Amino acid sequence: MSVSSIDPAQSALSAPEPSTFGEEGEAAKEIQGRSPWQLAWARLRQDKVAIGSAVVILLITLVAIGAPLIAHLVGHGPGDTYPFIGEDSYGLPIGPNRTFLLGADDLGRDVLVRVVYGARVSLIAGVVASALAVLAGGIVGMLAGYFGTAVDTALSRFMDVILSFPLLLFAIALVSLVGPSLTVSIAVIAFFSWAVVGRIVRGQTLSLREKEFVEAARSLGASDLRIIFVDILPNLVAPLIVYATLLIPASIVFEATLSFLGLGVVPPTPTWGNMLSDSLPYYKVAWWFMLFPGGALLITTLAFNLLGDSVRDALDPRYARLFKA
Amino acid sequence: MGAFLVRRVLFGLLVLWIISVVVFVMFFVAPHDPARLLAGRQATASEILAIRHNLGLDRPILEQYGSWVWKLVHGDLGFSYRGSVPVRDLLGSRIPVTASLAFGAAVIWLVIGVGAGVLAAIKPRTIADRLVTFFALFFYSMPTFLLGLFFLFFFFFKLYTAGFHLFPGSGYVNLKDDPLGWADHLILPWFALALVTAAVYSRLTRGTMLDVLGEDYIRTARSKGISEGRVIVRHALRSALTPVVTQFGIDLGALLGGAIVTENVFGLPGLGQLAVQSISDQNLPVIIGIVIVASLFIVVANMCVDLLYAVLDPRVRLT
Amino acid sequence: MIHAVAPGSAPQDSDVLVRVDDVRKYFPIRTGLLRREVGRVHAVDGVSLEIRKGETLGIVGETGCGKSTLARCIARLYDLTAGTVVFDGRDISRLSRRRMRPLRKGIQMIFQDPIGSLNPRRRVGSIIGDPFAIHGISRGEDRKHQVQELMRVVGLNPEHYNRFPAEFSGGQRQRIGVARALALRPKLIIADEPVSALDVSIQAQILNLLTDLQDEFGLTYIFIAHDLSVVRHVSDRIAVMYLGKIVEVASVSELYARPRHPYTNALLSAVPVPDPDQADQRERIILVGDVPSPINPPSGCRFHPRCPKAQNLCTEVDPPLEVKKDDRAEHVAACHFPVEVGEKLSRARAGIAQPERQAAVEVSHEAVEGAIGPKEKT
């Protein structure tokens, strides 16, 4: 068989065979093997909002890690009460001064030290709960989407049911039975967040499964396991990262809410949520008691939301940014 | 439409059934003595025995479940161990408060969210758009209870000390006793609860509105000389509302959760305050009652939203 | 041209690489909570074919007629609803996925979409190296050398080993797909519309590459396309498909000289003719209506609602694929009233009512003279 029989009039088919590699005019780009990750990273590095929020998150993380050091420097432990120097003669918390840089709380404890320790709980709860939710949602969503049929129907219905549960109330019910703790909070948050991730991952797997590159892998004899890990998973990593960064602030808020309601980490361990709860009766006399934990909480969630938005933008510029006009 | 309705109601019933099983297992089967829990902390051994007998805990599990559900269906939620009030009556007195809070907040969040979204969409990349974006991010990152605290501090306390006695800091009055007082007591809680969620709606509306405004039929409508206001309200807004309705269904659970939190900030005597109190009292019949009633509300409301959605967008009936 | 078989003689068994016998693939349509089956897409509905060693069999037919499904059935990417596929003397139609695995080395596919068929998150080197990895043939530096050699063979720069698919142009991406298909030195390559998504100016390059590779490696091709002009230049024989069935098979020259099935005639009349004089002379056959749904295919001959020669018999009896009078042994057609040489199909009038006539009026009043208009009932 040869192509010499091509009708010369069909110029379309008789274009000369080029000898060069950079065929068809559209010259191959000069960038050498820049992966989609590298491109995203490059975009992220040019994004001032992303840099700013990443720096803030980094600082908060450092502060959380260095909490004992800060406590040592200040000279007050997170649970130490100073009824005489931390409260005035009426027993009310005293405001910011040289000993208590951010003031004291209702029991005469150092607000600065407690806010710093509170960051630990928030970050751990936010990161761990999001990681668990993304992991569970990713696995379940991928299985449902990839294997389809009965597995899919069962898992999808299960996720639908979870999504129609009144979360906070079930969290309340659960905590009332097993008693509050950080572990319970994390479990509750993860349990009620994974289904959202699962639903999205399922949808994306479903469309990836129909892609020709999966068909190609199958025609080469690849096993399901290989297809899942080599062909599907790498395409899910980007959305999973985006969901993780957006889940973290949501989980932090959830944890703070549980703590605020007395359903989270048990006092005297300081969390931003239980500090705010303690501050509620004192908001008229001790603004610092409310402002500093509240401000720390808000700054943290803001930073994570901004970063998540930038990450989404960098990974897939086609998405509309949530918070950028 | 009929088939869709049947399917949707069946799914709602399925969810309710699952919730009943989960609650039953959590409270009655889990490895702890429900009689002891239900009796409260100070109960004596004989009281516990009596309760165990009353609850029929000696009977087989399935039978217990059956009779429990039977009572639930007939509105029998048992008695609060505090003062032996029927849980049903207790909840009955609290529901109007939570309902007032949730309903008002939902209206505000839809109006503000959609309104801000439309504003941002018709003038994209202007100061107005950027302001809306900024506030959306700000409120989106803000925990409901924190916003409530800030409101208390600024709009109640600071105004009060400055001599403006505009809003009360806490409490509740009945709608039919004093409608103005009712609204006055609720206005801060309403906004605290609404603004956080309104943020999401403004982004959602802005995005879909921008998409819709770019479409051909809108351009056609404009080129026909139809006024801009009419184009936006009649054509664009209509399409933009569909995702808002879906999102609203998803957010009903969040609305209720937010109401619980808000009640505890503003001292509103609703279900949320009762729930938190009941936990510190270990008052399980009340907790169970609240979970069941709230689930019922969410499932039914979700169903209504889905049906509304099916009316707005006929395609969903097929799936 | 590689002709393993003398024209006109029935192929010997040893010459046949693939024998497809009455293959059917139906996709169930399910709805509702219980996933009840409410119908079936008859995507491939009784196809029998032989592909001989070293030849290129072209398969043509409109989009949606079941070409890709047939290809996936032959490559056993789908389980067959019915029928058998014998590859290289071995019945593979019921093999499990595991048992099929070693045989996959022998059958490879090239896909239509140069973007969709390459995983965007993986480097080209690892994509082309996939076959080696999956079958445990080589690893490390060894594999890299093999992959780079393949890249050279298909005309890619081996130095681009570490690039990502997005950094290549459409034609280059299709070369990557070719390299991947070639890696295991298959006996059969099924190319499913390999150039349909490419610019016309690039199509010839890929076609030439495929032809060269066939000569070099002694490959057998099944070459799928939706129009005749592409397959014509690469195929030895052509099978014409309509709505899940093969309606005519012949060598290229036979098919062009003596198209017997009315559908083949219509397809041929749609091939652009470069010479304007010739174009004027040639009759244009405009078909009535649209392709019917494969969910409820028409009774009898599936082409009857659109066929200009349809008679009552056609609505009742499905015509078998057989050698028609005066044709060579390898030229088969499925038609009760095959088109004779010199017959003007554009003048033919169907003897049955064809429901899409209204649509046809609109088409034909703009169409060139001689188009098949609806017959006015007189």
Ligand SMILES: Nc1ncnc2c1ncn2[C@@H]1O[C@H](COP(=O)(O)OP(=O)(O)O)[C@@H](O)[C@H]1O
């Ligand atoms: N996985 C599938 N499920 C249901 N229907 C399908 C599936 N794949 C293809 N079909 C249907 O089968 C018919 C043949 O499709 P296909 O083989 O892709 O045609 P072609 O490749 O000739 O364009 C079409 O009607 C298509 O809609």
Ligand code: SF4
């Ligand atoms: S069998 Fe009848 S309907 Fe079918 S192609 Fe031949 S003439 Fe046309």
Ligand SMILES: [Mg+2]
């Ligand atoms: Mg196809």
